[in-house]
Amino acid sequence: MTEPGFLARERLLKRQQLFQSIHKHTYLKGPYDKITSVAIPLALALASGTLIVRGIYNMSHGVGKKE
Template sequence: MTETPFRPRETLIEKQKYYQGIHKHTYLKGPMDKITSVAIPLALAGSCLYLIGRGIYNMSHGVGKKE
């Protein structure tokens, strides 16, 4: 009893050749990897820095206190 593979062997060999032939870091080899590995972390870091800066400003000036 042998299971049929999910994809044909030729397709896997083509994808392996494509990914092994690219001389980039392994986390940037796919076509959409720049978005998930670079853009999203930069957006999160930027928003965190903004919120931290706003909090420090509010604390130092006594703005935005709840009574």
Template sequence: MSESPFRPREKLAEKQKYFQSIHRHTYLKGPMDKITSVAIPLALAATSIYMIGRGIYNMSHGIGKKE
């Protein structure tokens, strides 16, 4: 008793040829990989740099102190 394949072999071979023909890094080969591998980390880095800068500015000017 054999289980049917999840995806037809022809489609699998077609996808393998497509991904092997692209000469980019492995983590950027999919269609949505630029969002998850580039855009989200850049947004997080920019937000954290902004918040660190704002905190340093507030500390140097004495803004937002609790008394």
């Protein structure tokens, strides 16, 4: 017994042809992949870098201590 596919066969073939014709890296082929693969990690790296620099500044100048 065979199960029906998730997508119609014609629609699946059309998407396969689309993805096979794009000459990009595999992880950047979808429409929103640049957001998830580039923008979010870049934002996290910038935020963590900012916090690290702030912590080093506070430790070197002795500010921001809890009493």
